[in-house]
Amino acid sequence: MKLDCKHVWEHISEYIDNTVDAKLREDIERHLEHCEICSAILDSTRNILILTADDRTFELPVGYSKRLHERLKEEIEN
Amino acid sequence: MRTTETNEAGLIARILAGEKELFHELIRPYERMVYLTLFSIVKNETEAEDGAQETVISAYRHLASFRGDAKFSTWLVTIAINEGRKRLRKAKTAAEESIEEKVGEHEGGYSPAPLTDWREIPLEALERKELREALRAAVAELPDIYRQVFALRDLEELNVEETAQALGINTGAVKVRLHRARMMLQKRLVPYLKTTAPARKLFFGRAL
Ligand SMILES: [Zn+2]
Numbered sequence: 239m240k241l242d243c244k245h246v247w248e249h250i251s252e253y254i255d256n257t258v259d260a261k262l263r264e265d266i267e268r269h270l271e272h273c274e275i276c277s278a279i280l281d282s283t284r285n286i287l288i289l290t291a292d293d294r295t296f297e298l299p300v301g302y303s304k305r306l307h308e309r310l311k312e313e314i315e316n
Numbered sequence: 317m318r319t320t321e322t323n324e325a326g327l328i329a330r331i332l333a334g335e336k337e338l339f340h341e342l343i344r345p346y347e348r349m350v351y352l353t354l355f356s357i358v359k360n361e362t363e364a365e366d367g368a369q370e371t372v373i374s375a376y377r378h379l380a381s382f383r384g385d386a387k388f389s390t391w392l393v394t395i396a397i398n399e400g401r402k403r404l405r406k407a408k409t410a411a412e413e414s415i416e417e418k419v420g421e422h423e424g425g426y427s428p429a430p431l432t433d434w435r436e437i438p439l440e441a442l443e444r445k446e447l448r449e450a451l452r453a454a455v456a457e458l459p460d461i462y463r464q465v466f467a468l469r470d471l472e473e474l475n476v477e478e479t480a481q482a483l484g485i486n487t488g489a490v491k492v493r494l495h496r497a498r499m500m501l502q503k504r505l506v507p508y509l510k511t512t513a514p515a516r517k518l519f520f521g522r523a524l
Contacts, residue, residue, distance in 0.1 A: 251495035
């Protein structure tokens with residue numbers, strides 16, 4: 239089956255998560271080979287996910303862990 | 317994975333048997349997850365930290381009620397979500413709530429940013445740091461139901477089933493919300509990614 243771009247977009251998330259079935263995966267990959275638009279969308283979405291998972295993007299407040307364990311220590315000891 | 321769970325079960329048994337201070341070790345791998353879960357709901361650093369502390373204390377107090385059939389991490393994140401929602405209810409006015417409901421979950425598709433949009437953005441050499449800031453801002457602006465799924469799946473890396481369980485929704489809703497969240501972020505961040513993305517595909521390396 240020949241996919242149009244819109245169809246590919248609908249499955250981008252599942253494609254990234256590797257939860258599309260083998261046939262659809264193959265169709266999407268065939269489409270990506272010749273479609274720069276969808277390839278760019280896929281790449282940019284992947285980059286966002288890589289950046290999201292990077293610990294430096296969403297940082298914890300300085301001293302968070304220390305304060306948490308101090309509070310817990312108080313709770314345990316009392 | 318299996319080892320982690322076995323170790324955890326062992327730790328939990330010892331804590332319940334009286335070695336209470338081991339709770340520090342039990343919780344350590346999940347500190348980040350607890351904070352980020354709270355932050356994704358309350359969107360305020362101080363509130364998130366207070367909520368994270370309450371979550372951990374509550375988990376400590378109720379550890380005996382933890383059943384081994386769920387993962388400890390899922391149980392903990394559920395407590396964090398409840399704590400966050402409780403705080404949100406306190407802070408939020410009824411007016412804000414009704415605005416949010418209008419966003420709804422209608423079946424309208426969210427399409428990603430098409431290529432033409434990219435060309436309208438002035439080419440600035442953006443530092444990675446600015447990209448991170450842009451991502452944080454874009455995530456903060458996502459509608460709540462999308463942000464929470466995105467935080468659990470892509471930030472805290474829970475799987476679909478765990479996310480569904482923690483939020484009390486079905487796996488289909490997790491997938492739909494995650495997809496929309498990602499597409500909304502893609503749309504918002506495309507101008508930043510364009511100048512900083514690695515040239516994996518020819519497109520990125522090509523001058524426009
Ligand atoms: Zn396409």
